[in-house]
Amino acid sequence: MRLLLLMSRLDYLDDSEALICNAFRRVGWEVVFGEVNAIAAEDYRCFTRGVLLSASGEPSEPGSAAPGNREVYFLDECQLIWVMNPPQDYAARDIWQMLWLASRRTAFVNSIEGMTFLNTKHALGYIVPKENRAFSYTSSDFSFLWDHYRHASDKLWVAKPANAACGQNVFLLTPGGRNVRVILQCITGNADMKSLIFNDKPEITDYAILQKFIPEVEQGEKRVVVTCGEVVAWYGREGNQDDHRSNIVQGGTPKSIDLHSGEVKLAEAIGRKLVKHGVNFIGIDMAYPYIVEVNIGYANGLYNSMVTSGIDRSDRVAELIIAEFEKNFSS
Template identity: 65%
Template sequence: MKLLILTSRLDYLSENDAEIGDAFRRFGCEVIFGDVNAIGADDYRCFTQGALAPPSGESYYPGSAAPGTRCVYFLDECQLIWVMSEPQDCVARDVWQMLWLASQHTAFVNSIEGMMFLNTKHALGYVLPKKNRASSHISSDFSLLWERYRKASDQWWVAKPPNAFCGQNVFLLPPNGPNARTILQSLTGNTVAQHELGYGLGGFKAKYAILQQFIPEVTQGEKRIIVACGKAVAWHGRQVPPDDHRSNITQGGKPISVELHSGEIELAELSGRKLMAHGINFVGVDMAYPYILEFNVVNPGGLYDERLLSGIKRSDQVAELIIAHFKKYCS
């Protein structure tokens, strides 16, 4: 099998690029690292710039450069493609369109449709039963969110953008919080101020925001669970730093070893199977049982952190499950 891993930087492999690329090499697969922002088409045949990894040799680590000489690789010459990074905004529309066309004749680990429409906080209400998700209100209209907040004056809330990651712009709003109004205005684009200042002529300024019920279970510990082909394969806890409410590793959260009970495994795998129906075969699930807070579809961290904690390469199990799942397409 020839696997193409599409990443954002060939000179700096991400955690999953390194971990999963190594695992597929150990299973005897050819691994190409390709630049997701360099997708092009030669007479409508999609290609990218990339590098073919040697069949064996020392392991890669996050931050290392993709080995080998750079050259052009056509996507239809690969049996499996794994998009491990979203394209840059300025080229994203064209890249997603070309990748979707390529996916009509080449297998993708995670479908283009799934990455476009399910890698967002909007999707929680579709994937999860009500008992496993926090009550949320989504709008680009500040007044609607503000009214929701004021009606529940004794409740804690979380406010955040629906399509941001790594803890960006996630705010904890206490009851009658003195900054709640300005935070919701900021998250929805400060449209009132923009209009009063005469900036309305500059175009549409509104942004979407989520006002979500705060889940007390988060304070007891949030867990990242990696699910491959509907099976929970790796997990770790995330300890909140003392000076923040966010447990994201990028925001100072600390990965810690944890166990999963049967209910957590069942919920993670149930969600994984629901996502598989839409072509999502690898996902990171953020859970504070019995709630799921987020799905991370494109490049969820967790495998590398879990290996550092346990010393076990769970990426081998991921590769084995993915290869078995796509065997019928890649034979």
């Protein structure tokens, strides 16, 4: 059996890519590291450049390059495909279209529909129960968001893009903050100013979310990894004194934590709902009872869970995904 991991780059394996590769190889699968941004087609058969690792041999190491010569691998020659990272924006539409067509023949760990329509902050209203999500406004209109902030400017708010990852452009808006107006203009694309400069009608540019601040995040967020509806790994995240964000890539620190039954129940309910949409591996950012974000692309967490707990849970991930594959696609 062959698993294709589609990733952004082959010269650097991130933590999750290495762990997942090793787990599948331990149960006898071949693994291909392939470039998601190199998807192409020959007579409408999709392929990519990549490196094949046999089931035997040395395990992959986080931070290393994928070993071996780059060759062409057709997607329909693989039994299972896992899109680890979304394609770059410049080619995203074409790549998603080709991957969706490839998914008509080959099983994907996370469906293309799920990755394109549910891997967004817009989807929280559908994925997460109302009582477990922060109230928010979404718009590309600066004036709309600015008016709502001003009407409750004695409160803390968070402003962020609707489609971004890794804590990019997430702003904490303080009560009466003098920078709030320019922040909201900036993250909605400065459409009014562009209209003034170019003497043209306002254009729709960037969608942004204005969200009520969740005090629970001050106690630290938890990343919960859910596979096929089952919680498999978790760790805590603490921000530093220089930043309100706790994302690891933004300087946050992973720490060992426990999950209580309510957190497990909530995470698994979200996981089971996404399984119905063909999404089998997610990372949930939680400040119970609130869900901060649900990550389908960039759903890392296995490595930091291993570091903080001392337990490598990637074998359980592989076991669950293979069982789901055999149940639904083995025939």
